[in-house]
Amino acid sequence: MEADISKKTTTPDDSFREGIVIRSTAGHLQVSLGSIIWRCKMRGRLKKGPRVSQTLAVVGDRVRFSVLDEAADPPTGVVEEVLPRRNRISRMAARRSGGNVEQVLMANLDQVVAVQSVMEPAPQTGFVDRLLVAAERFGVDGILVLNKWDLVSEQHDRDKWEYFEKLGYQVLFTSAESGQGVEDFRQMLKDRISLLIGASGVGKSTLLNAIQPELGLRVNEVTGKTGLGRHTTTRTELFPLDTGGFIADSPGIRGFDPWDIDPLEVRDYFPDFLEGQSECRFRTCMHRDEPACGVKKLVARKIIPGWRHAAYLALLGDLEERKKKLGYR
Ligand SMILES: Nc1nc2c(ncn2[C@@H]2O[C@H](COP(=O)(O)OP(=O)(O)O)[C@@H](O)[C@H]2O)c(=O)[nH]1
Ligand SMILES: [Mg+2]
Ligand SMILES: [Zn+2]
Structure with a gap:
């Protein structure tokens, strides 16, 4: 796609660009291409059919779009095609009209990071097991982060987490408060596309803030502004990391029911x-x-x-x- 990207647009619609969806809200997508963020609509015909638009293009999706106005701020375009996904992480969500529907949390990721805290709130039973099942099912690396280690003694209930380590999953013991494990956290995210998942209050934003202050602030701002951000599970946003790579901080997820597993x-x-x-x-x-x-x-x-x-x-x-x-x- 390099040729398309460097090609000069003379008239609108005469060339396609390719970028990554970093944010998806009702009716609009933010698409990152290099350091520029485009504001895109979906081509109407893409919205037809049984799939809801949210699933049609999610954070992490690679999309091909035509240019509407390159000089606008932000520049605008129309998504013509959602490119095939390398993988995804989905869970089962209840449909308002009854029944269940696949909720794709993110597409094309390298790893899913389950964040829990040792206390306040206590780890959720079965959450990590379920998330790792989804990771195995969708072919994504699973990583565990256990935060707030400053609140307990060094040996507190460590066996359970070390068991996951023995199974081959990377496990980090962190404290955003004391700084323990924060460097490991940074290294773990470096150059990779990651999705952070965990209940509200476990310290996801604080950990991000510890590795990249302006990123943490942005994350907080996003959840603060909507008022309901903390508990909406549909709004996931992708942020570029200074170290290279992208991180998506999903607003507090309580339970995790993996999708499409018999x-x-x-x-x-x-x-x-x-x-x-x-x-x-x-x-x-x-x-x-x-x-x-x-x-x-x-x-x-x-x-x-x-x-x-x-x-x-x-x-x-x-x-x-x-x-x-x-x-x-
Ligand atoms: N003691 C302690 N508190 C923490 C730690 N990390 C975060 N917190 C606190 O936990 C609360 C929730 O943190 P936040 O980052 O908003 O959680 P999020 O909902 O997962 O993003 C805040 O009051 C943080 O100051 C930690 O490592 N140790
Ligand atoms: Mg947060
Ligand atoms: Zn048996």
């Missing part, structure tokens, strides 16, 4: 189950009530912690119930 598939997204799974008597074993279950044997031997198996069973139960009720897919 109950029968969930077990495959728990990498710690694979070894035991090969020992199950039944190939279709769901590691629940079946006899001679290799996974439950590992749980009994405490090689797989009980809480991890419980998180699996809870997610499995939710997905089965939903499938029965909605018959999705």
Whole structure:
């Protein structure tokens, strides 16, 4: 697309540009191209069909747009095409009219970062497990950040998080307050496209502020201005990092129901189950009530912690119930 970008526009509409959606609000997209941010509308025909416009182009999407007014401030354009996604992170969201719908939080990302705090608020049971299932499902790296480490002693409940580390996920123990782990946090985001996910109050904005002050301020400003920003889950915005890369700070997400995972598939997204799974008597074993279950044997031997198996069973139960009720897919 280099040729298109450098080509001089003489009349509107005579060339396409390609950029990344950094913000999507009702009716408009902000599209980043180099250091310029374009304000774009969606071509009407793209909005037809079963998909809602929010899903049509989300933060991280690469779009091709035609120029409306390059001299305007900001310059304006019309999105003609949303380019195929390399990946995405989606969750199940309730539709106002009833039923459920896929909510794409972000497209084309390198990693999804689950942020929790050790206290105030306490970690949410099952949140990390569910998010990592989604990361495995969509082919995105999963990273954990446990913040507010200054509020507890060094050894506080560390085993659970170190277990995820053993599974191969990167885990950071941070304190935006004391500065612990902040440099690691910066390095982890460097040159990558990341999505931060966590409940409101865990310290996402403060951590961002610690690595790039003006970024943190902007994040706060965005959530402050709308008044409801903190609890709307639909507004995710992408910010460029000084170190290279982009970060999206999603406003406080409480629960995370991964989209498009069949109950029968969930077990495959728990990498710690694979070894035991090969020992199950039944190939279709769901590691629940079946006899001679290799996974439950590992749980009994405490090689797989009980809480991890419980998180699996809870997610499995939710997905089965939903499938029965909605018959999705
Ligand atoms: N003690 C302590 N407080 C923190 C830390 N990080 C953030 N906070 C506080 O937690 C509250 C929520 O932080 P904020 O960044 O707005 O959370 P967000 O909703 O995830 O963006 C604020 O009062 C912060 O000052 C930390 O590492 N230690
Ligand atoms: Mg925030
Ligand atoms: Zn089994």
